[in-house]
Amino acid sequence: MDKQSCYHCGDDCEQVSVTYDEKCFCCTGCKTVYEIFASNDLSYYYDLQESAGASPIEVEGKYDFLDTPTIVERLTDFNDSDLQIANLYVPHIHCSSCIWVLENLNKLNPLINSSQVDFPKKTVRIHYNPTQISLKEMVLLLAKIGYEPTISLDDFDNKKKVTDRSLTYKLGVAGFAFGNVMFLSFPDYFDLSSSASTGGEFWLNEYEILFRWLMFAFSLPVVGYAGKDYFTSAFKGLRSGILNIDVPITLGILVLFLRSTFEITFNLGSGFFDSLTGLVFFLLLGKFFQQKTYSFLSFERDYKSYFPIAVTKINPSGKEETTQVHDIESGDRLLIRNEELIPADGILLKGNAMIDYSFVTGESEPQQKQSGDKLFAGGKQVNGVIEMEAMKSVSQSYLTQLWSNAIFKTDKSSRFQTLTDSIGKRFTVTVLSIAVLASCFWLYYEPSKAMNVFTAVLIIACPCAIALAAPFTLGNMLRIFGRKKFYLKDTLTIELLAQIDTAIFDKTGTITSTKTSTATYEGMPLNHEEASLLKNTLRSSNHPLSRTLYNLLAEQDIYPLDDYDEYLGKGLMARKGENRMKIGSADFVGNTDVKGLLDTAVHVANNDSYKGRYIFHNQYREGISETFKAMSKNLRLAILSGDNEGEKSRLEKLLPKLTPLYFNQKPEDKLKFIKSLQEQGQKVLMVGDGLNDAGALAQAHVGIAISENTNVFSPACDGIMDAIKFKELYQYIQASKKALKIIRLSFLLSLLYNSIGLYFAVTGQLEPVIAAILMPLSSISVVVFATVTTNLLGRKLK
Amino acid sequence: MSVIYVLLAISISVAVLFFMAFIFSVKSGQYDDAYTPSVRMLFEDELVKSQVGELPPDMDINTEQNN
Numbered sequence: 001m002d003k004q005s006c007y008h009c010g011d012d013c014e015q016v017s018v019t020y021d022e023k024c025f026c027c028t029g030c031k032t033v034y035e036i037f038a039s040n041d042l043s044y045y046y047d048l049q050e051s052a053g054a055s056p057i058e059v060e061g062k063y064d065f066l067d068t069p070t071i072v073e074r075l076t077d078f079n080d081s082d083l084q085i086a087n088l089y090v091p092h093i094h095c096s097s098c099i100w101v102l103e104n105l106n107k108l109n110p111l112i113n114s115s116q117v118d119f120p121k122k123t124v125r126i127h128y129n130p131t132q133i134s135l136k137e138m139v140l141l142l143a144k145i146g147y148e149p150t151i152s153l154d155d156f157d158n159k160k161k162v163t164d165r166s167l168t169y170k171l172g173v174a175g176f177a178f179g180n181v182m183f184l185s186f187p188d189y190f191d192l193s194s195s196a197s198t199g200g201e202f203w204l205n206e207y208e209i210l211f212r213w214l215m216f217a218f219s220l221p222v223v224g225y226a227g228k229d230y231f232t233s234a235f236k237g238l239r240s241g242i243l244n245i246d247v248p249i250t251l252g253i254l255v256l257f258l259r260s261t262f263e264i265t266f267n268l269g270s271g272f273f274d275s276l277t278g279l280v281f282f283l284l285l286g287k288f289f290q291q292k293t294y295s296f297l298s299f300e301r302d303y304k305s306y307f308p309i310a311v312t313k314i315n316p317s318g319k320e321e322t323t324q325v326h327d328i329e330s331g332d333r334l335l336i337r338n339e340e341l342i343p344a345d346g347i348l349l350k351g352n353a354m355i356d357y358s359f360v361t362g363e364s365e366p367q368q369k370q371s372g373d374k375l376f377a378g379g380k381q382v383n384g385v386i387e388m389e390a391m392k393s394v395s396q397s398y399l400t401q402l403w404s405n406a407i408f409k410t411d412k413s414s415r416f417q418t419l420t421d422s423i424g425k426r427f428t429v430t431v432l433s434i435a436v437l438a439s440c441f442w443l444y445y446e447p448s449k450a451m452n453v454f455t456a457v458l459i460i461a462c463p464c465a466i467a468l469a470a471p472f473t474l475g476n477m478l479r480i481f482g483r484k485k486f487y488l489k490d491t492l493t494i495e496l497l498a499q500i501d502t503a504i505f506d507k508t509g510t511i512t513s514t515k516t517s518t519a520t521y522e523g524m525p526l527n528h529e530e531a532s533l534l535k536n537t538l539r540s541s542n543h544p545l546s547r548t549l550y551n552l553l554a555e556q557d558i559y560p561l562d563d564y565d566e567y568l569g570k571g572l573m574a575r576k577g578e579n580r581m582k583i584g585s586a587d588f589v590g591n592t593d594v595k596g597l598l599d600t601a602v603h604v605a606n607n608d609s610y611k612g613r614y615i616f617h618n619q620y621r622e623g624i625s626e627t628f629k630a631m632s633k634n635l636r637l638a639i640l641s642g643d644n645e646g647e648k649s650r651l652e653k654l655l656p657k658l659t660p661l662y663f664n665q666k667p668e669d670k671l672k673f674i675k676s677l678q679e680q681g682q683k684v685l686m687v688g689d690g691l692n693d694a695g696a697l698a699q700a701h702v703g704i705a706i707s708e709n710t711n712v713f714s715p716a717c718d719g720i721m722d723a724i725k726f727k728e729l730y731q732y733i734q735a736s737k738k739a740l741k742i743i744r745l746s747f748l749l750s751l752l753y754n755s756i757g758l759y760f761a762v763t764g765q766l767e768p769v770i771a772a773i774l775m776p777l778s779s780i781s782v783v784v785f786a787t788v789t790t791n792l793l794g795r796k797l798k
Numbered sequence: 799m800s801v802i803y804v805l806l807a808i809s810i811s812v813a814v815l816f817f818m819a820f821i822f823s824v825k826s827g828q829y830d831d832a833y834t835p836s837v838r839m840l841f842e843d844e845l846v847k848s849q850v851g852e853l854p855p856d857m858d859i860n861t862e863q864n865n
Contacts, residue, residue: 096837103838119834168824176817180810207802214806 008034009146010051029055033146037101040108045101052097054146062337063143063151065310065322066136075151075309076135077125083113084130088149090142093122102147109133109141124149153307153325171288174226174281177218181277184211184218188270189769212264215273223257227280242417245424245467248431252462253280259455272459275771279464282779290471290478290491307394311336311343314387325394332390342379344390345397347372351386354543355379378691383543418495419743420470424463431461438762449764456766460757464775465750465782469743472786477739480794485722486732493718496701498736500685502677503631504696506670507641507651509689510706512618513723519552523604523612530606532556533581537574540564545602546572546583549614571603581606586613600646618647623727625654631730632656636682640665640673642692671695687729691715704729728798735797742789746782753778 005012006026018025021038025031033053037045045052065071078085092098098117102124105115113127124147128138142149187208234250237243253276260271312335313323320335325343328334333349336342342355353369357379366382369375375388377397394400439454474491481488488494505511526534536559538550543566563575571584582589582605589605601613631637638660639651645663652661665673670688674696677684686693686700689707694715697703705717706726721729757774760766823829 096840099834099837100841103841117834117838118831119837120831165824165829168829169821172817172820172824176813176820180813183809207800210802210806214810 006030006051006055007046008051008053009055011055027055029146032056033144036108036145042101042104042107045097048100049095049097052095054092056144056146056148062340063136063139064312065308065324066134066139068310068322068324071309071322071324072135079130082129082131083127084135085125085127086135086138087123087125088139088142088151089121089123090147090149091122092147093117093119093124098147101145105141108145109138112138151309153309167284167288167291170226170229171281171284173221174277174284177222177226178274178277178281181215181218181273184215185270185274185772187211189772208270209264209267212270215271216261216264219257219260219273219276222277222280223253226284227253230283242421243425243428244421245427245463248424248428248458248461248463249283249467251428251458252464255455255458256462259459270768272768272771275459275768275775278772278776279462282464282776283467286468286471286475286783290475307341307343311340328390328393330391330393334388334390336381336386336388338381338384340381342375342377342381342388343397344377344394345392346375346388346390348375349387349389352384353381353386354383356382418470418492419740420467423466423747427463427466431457434461434758434762442764446764453762453764456761456764457758459771460761460766460774461754462775463750463754465753465778466747468779469746469750469782469786472783473739473742473746473790476787476790477736477794480790480797481732481735483794484728484732484797485725486719486728487721488719489717493702494736494739496683496718497685497733498740499683500635500702500733502636502638502682503685503687504638504640504674504677504700506686506688506690506693506696507639507647508618508643510687510693511624511639511726512620513708518619519549519602519614519616521612521614523610526604526606526611529579530581530611532559533574533576533579533606534583534604536561536576537564537572537581537583540574541566541572543572545600545616548616549602579606580608582608617650620654621723621726627727627730628655628659632659635685635733638662640670640696642666642670667692667695671699674699685733687721688715688717731797735793738793739790742786742793745789746786749785750778750782753781 004024007023008025008030011026018028018031020031020034023034025034030053033056037043066075072084073079076084076086090098090102093102099119102117103115105126106112111128111133113129115124115126117124124142126138139149139151188211230246230249230253233244234246237247256272256276256279260273260276263269263271307325310322310324311328312320313328314320314333314335323332328344334343334346348369348371350371353373353375354366355369355375356366357376374391377394377400435454435457438457439450442450442453471491474494477494478488478491481494488497531554535550535553535556538546538553539558540561541547541550559576561574561576563573565573567573567584567588571582571588574581574583583602586601586603589603589610590608591603591605591610600616602616603613604611628637637656639655640662642665643663648661648663652659655661662673670686670693674684674686678699678701684700684702686696686703687706688694688697688703689705693703693705697705697715697717702719703717704719704721705715706721706723708723753774757766757771757778760770760774
C-alpha cells in the first residue's frame with residue numbers, strides 16, 4: 001500500500017490501517033474519534049484543519065482519583081451544588097480545529113453547559129452541572145476524543161494562579177496621562193514666543209495657569225504609580241552598590257517632575273510634563289514588548305509537574321483506594337498501572353516490572369526488575385500492572401531530593417548582569433560629571449543659570465533610548481526565535497546565550513532521538529524460515545525490546561505458532577514445525593561467550609545453536625556531526641551522559657576529535673560538573689532533556705531543554721527547543737551574538753541624540769519644546785532601528 | 799464662569815470615562831487572551847448553519863460507544 005496518512009491524526013498508516021467511511025486511519029482509536037465527531041455533526045473539525053487530531057490513549061483507571069471530592073474541590077475553580085467550573089490544561093490544543101471542537105463540547109454531551117478555550121495558555125474552561133456529570137466523566141470524554149488533559153501535582157498545590165496585570169494598568173495610566181498632557185500642552189506649543197506682557201493670544205495667556213496645573217495633576221499618577229518600578233529598582237541597586245540603568249532614569253524622572261513643578265509654581269515656564277509622561281509611557285512600552293511569554297510552555301517545572309495527584313493504594317484489608325501522592329507514607333502498598341509513574345522510592349512486591357528510567361537517569365532502555373528490587377521515584381512502568389511498597393515519602397525520594405539543592409531557589413537574573421546595566425553604570429558616571437562640570441562653569445559666569453543647566457543636563461541625558469534598545473531588540477529576537485520553534489524564557493537568556501563559550505550536551509534524548517532506535521545484526525545470517533519464525537515470535541510478545549525489534553524487521557508472512565512461551569526477565573521460546581527458536585538474554589539462549597557487553601542486545605538461537613544477536617543503537621539526530629563540527633571551532637564541547645559506555649566508540653566517530661565524553665553521570669554529578677566549569681570562569685550552555693538534567697540546566701548560564709513535543713515533558717530550563725531544530729542551535733547562538741551587536745549600535749545612535757541634546761542643555765537653551773521633540777524622536781528612531789535590524793537578522797535564520 | 803472651564807471639564811471627564819472603561823476591561827480579563835477570540839469569530843457562520851439545518855440527535859456518546 002502506498003504511504004497514506006491518517007485522516008484523523010496525520011500519522012503514517014503503515015503498520016495497521018483501518019478503513020472506515022472511505023477514509024484511512026492509523027489505529028482504531030483515531031477511527032473511534034472520527035466516528036464520534038461524524039455522528040455528532042462535528043465533522044467540520046476536519047474541514048478547518050486537516051488531520052488535526054490525536055489518537056486517544058488508554059486511560060482506564062487513570063482518573064479514578066477524580067472520584068474523591070476533596071481532590072475535585074481543589075481542582076475546580078468554582079464549586080457549587082449545581083455548577084462547577086474546571087479549567088483544564090490540554091497540551092494537544094494546537095490549531096483552530098481544536099478550539100472549535102472543544103468549544104462545541106456540549107454537542108457531544110448536552111450536560112456540559114459551555115466551554116471556552118484559551119489558546120495561548122492551552123486551557124479549556126468548562127462549566128457543567130456536577131449533579132449530572134462528574135469531573136471524571138468529563139475528563140474521560142476529553143480523553144476519548146484525543147484531548148486528554150494533564151492534571152499534575154502542580155495544579156493541586158498552587159490552585160489559584162493570579163495573573164499579574166499591573167504592567168497593563170501602568171501602561172494604561174501612563175498612556176492616558178501622556179495623551180492628555182500633550183493635549184493640554186498645545187497652547188504652549190502654538191504660543192511659543194508670546195506672553196501676557198507682549199500681547200499674544202488672549203485665551204491661551206488667560207488660562208495658562210489652569211492648563212499647567214491640570215498637567216501637573218495628570219503627571220502625579222505617572223510619577224507615583226506608573227514609574228514606581230524604576231524608583232524601587234534604582235533604590236535596590238544603589239543599596240547594593242550597583243549603578244544600574246534605572247538610576248539615571250529615576251534621576252531623569254525626578255528632576256523632570258521637580259523642575260516642572262518649580263517652574264509652574266513660580267510661573268517661570270510651562271514645565272516638561274509632556275516629556276515626563278511621554279518618557280514613562282515609552283519606557284513601559286519597552287517593558288511590555290519585552291514581556292513576551294509563551295504561556296503554554298512552562299519553564300519553571302519541577303518534579304511536581306510530572307507526578308500524578310493520586311495513586312492507587314492497597315489497604316491492609318486488600319481493598320484498592322485512591323490516595324493523594326502527598327499522603328504516601330513509608331510502608332504503603334501501591335498499585336502502579338501500565339504507563340504510570342512511580343511516585344516514591346520503594347520495593348517491588350509483585351508483577352513484571354519493566355521500568356523506563358530515561359527521564360530520571362537518561363538510560364535509554366527500560367530495565368527489568370524482580371520482586372524485591374528497589375524502585376526509584378520517577379521511573380515509568382511500561383509493562384502491565386505492578387505492586388510495590390513505598391519506602392519513603394514523595395518529598396524524600398531520591399529524585400525529588402535534587403530539588404532541595406539551593407540552585408533551584410536562586411533567580412538567574414540576580415546572578416548575572418545585563419549589558420544595559422553595565423553600560424548604565426558608565427553612562428551615569430559620565431552624565432553626572434557633565435552636569436557638575438557644566439553647572440560649575442555657569443556658576444562662575446552666570447550663577448542664576450547654573451541650576452537650570454544642571455537639571456537640563458539630567459533631563460536631556462535621561463537614557464530613555466538606551467533603556468529601550470535592549471527590550472525592543474531582544475524582545476523581537478525572542479519572537480523571531482519563537483517562530484523558529486526555539487522558545488526562550490526571557491530576554492536575559494539571549495544575552496547569556498551570546499556569551500557562551502562552553503556547551504555541554506546530554507546524550508539520551510538530546511543528541512539521540514527518543515522515538516526511533518536502530519538495531520544491527522551480528523552473527524550467522526538467518527535463513528528465510530528462521531527470519532520468518534523470529535518475526536512471528538516477536539509478534540506475540542509485549543516486551544518493549546520485542547516491540548522495537550518487531551517494527552525494525554522486514555515484513556514476513558503471519559502464521560500461528562505451534563508453541564509459545566514467555567519467560568519473565570529471560571526471553572521467549574517458540575516452536576513451529578521442526579524449528580525451536582529462543583530469543584532473549586545471552587544466558588537464556590545458551591551463549592556464554594559474550595559477557596560484559598554493555599550494549600543492549602537480543603540474542604537469537606535456533607534448535608539450540610546460537611545464531612547471533614541484534615544490538616540496539618541509539619538513533620542520533622540528523623546533522624549532529626556537522627553541528628558539532630561547526631560548534632567546536634568556537635566552543636568547548638562535552639557530552640555528559642547518564643547512560644553506560646556502550647555507545648562510546650560510535651560517538652567518538654560522530655563527534656569532533658577529542659570531544660570529552662563522560663558516562664554514568666548521576667543527576668548531581670551533572671550539576672557539580674557544570675559548577676566546576678563555572679568556577680573556572682567558563683560560561684556554560686547545558687542542553688538536556690530529562691528530569692535528570694534539571695540540576696545541570698538550572699546551574700548552567702543557559703539551560704536548554706530539547707523536546708520532541710514541546711507541549712509535554714520538559715524540565716525547568718531557560719529555553720525549550722523543538723528537537724527538529726537541533727542542528728540550527730549554533731546558528732541561534734550566533735544570532736544572539738548579533739542581537740547584542742545591534743543593541744550596541746542602538747546605544748551609539750541614542751548617544752548621538754543625547755549629544756545634540758546636551759549641547760542645548762549645557763549652553764542653557766533647553767526649551768520644553770526641544771525636549772518634547774528630541775526625547776520621543778530619539779526613542780522612536782532607536783525602536784525603529786532595533787526592530788528593522790532584528791527582522792533582517794531573523795530573515796536569514798532557518 | 800468662563801466656558802472654557804465647562805469644556806475642559808467635559809473633555810477630561812470623557813477621557814476619564816474611557817480610562818475607567820479600560821481599567822475595567824483589563825480587570826475583567828479581556829486582555830488575558832488576545833488570540834482565541836480572533837479565531838472564534840470565524841466559526842460563527844458555521845455554528846449558525848448547523849443550528850438552522852437539521853439538528854443532530856443529541857446522543858450521549860457514553861452510551862453510544864460500544865467498541
